[in-house]
Amino acid sequence: MRPRFSFSRGEDLEAPAAPGDSELAEAGDQTLDPGVPDSAPIRPDLGPPSPGPQSGNQPGSGLGLIISVAVAAVVFVLAIYATGSPTANPLPLAQTTNALFWLVGVVATAAAGFGAVYADRTAFRGTQFEDQQAAPDFNTAWITPVIATATAILLVATYHNTMMIVAGPLIAFVGNAGSLLSRDLLDDADDTALKTATTIHTLVVHTIAFLALSAIYLNKLPTVIVALLACVATALLVLESLE
Numbered sequence: 001m002r003p004r005f006s007f008s009r010g011e012d013l014e015a016p017a018a019p020g021d022s023e024l025a026e027a028g029d030q031t032l033d034p035g036v037p038d039s040a041p042i043r044p045d046l047g048p049p050s051p052g053p054q055s056g057n058q059p060g061s062g063l064g065l066i067i068s069v070a071v072a073a074v075v076f077v078l079a080i081y082a083t084g085s086p087t088a089n090p091l092p093l094a095q096t097t098n099a100l101f102w103l104v105g106v107v108a109t110a111a112a113g114f115g116a117v118y119a120d121r122t123a124f125r126g127t128q129f130e131d132q133q134a135a136p137d138f139n140t141a142w143i144t145p146v147i148a149t150a151t152a153i154l155l156v157a158t159y160h161n162t163m164m165i166v167a168g169p170l171i172a173f174v175g176n177a178g179s180l181l182s183r184d185l186l187d188d189a190d191d192t193a194l195k196t197a198t199t200i201h202t203l204v205v206h207t208i209a210f211l212a213l214s215a216i217y218l219n220k221l222p223t224v225i226v227a228l229l230a231c232v233a234t235a236l237l238v239l240e241s242l243e
Contacts, residue, residue, distance in 0.1 A: 144176075
């Protein structure tokens with residue numbers, strides 16, 4: 001009898017491939033493929049955020065308001081103190097005032113200047129510009145408050161009537177608060193706030209300049225003193241405006 005040759009045993013030795021083996025092999029090939037990233041994409045560095053509008057709750061704003069109210073209160077007391085019948089003194093600002101009045105006036109004027117500088121530096125430390133630039137060595141924040149306070153005291157001493165009990169403190173408050181508020185808004189990056197600050201600062205400076213020059217001329221001081229005081233006041237206000 002001839003032996004039979006069958007190829008079925010060789011076919012039986014090959015195990016049939018499982019349905020998922022091909023998928024696993026393809027997944028392995030994709031993993032080993034260097035062209036396919038094996039991790040999530042890295043987010044690009046977009047840098048720091050662009051400057052936005054500053055918060056209106058800056059620390060210097062409230063401090064400047066407190067200083068303005070305090071200075072206006074001192075001028076109010078001086079206005080009451082100066083109210084009275086004029087004496088025979090030909091100089092209007094000396095008719096109802098004495099050394100105590102002017103001593104308190106000088107202290108109030110100096111306090112307005114120091115307070116304005118302190119409030120301005122405090123507001124600057126609370127803005128985004130602190131890390132970008134240093135505070136200026138010569139701070140002009142004191143100029144308008146000092147001239148406004150001195151002007152209010154001069155007008156109170158010159159007119160020494162009941163109307164100045166209201167007008168004097170109002171001039172001191174508007175000069176101090178308007179100047180400090182506008183400087184706070186100038187640190188804002190928003191265009192609208194910048195325009196508002198510029199408008200307020202311009203109105204305050206021009207108003208105080210007009211009242212200061214009027215107070216100087218009304219007292220009929222010697223020409224040299226009038227010219228000197230007018231030049232100093234004008235130069236200081238121009239210096240602050242240029243800053």
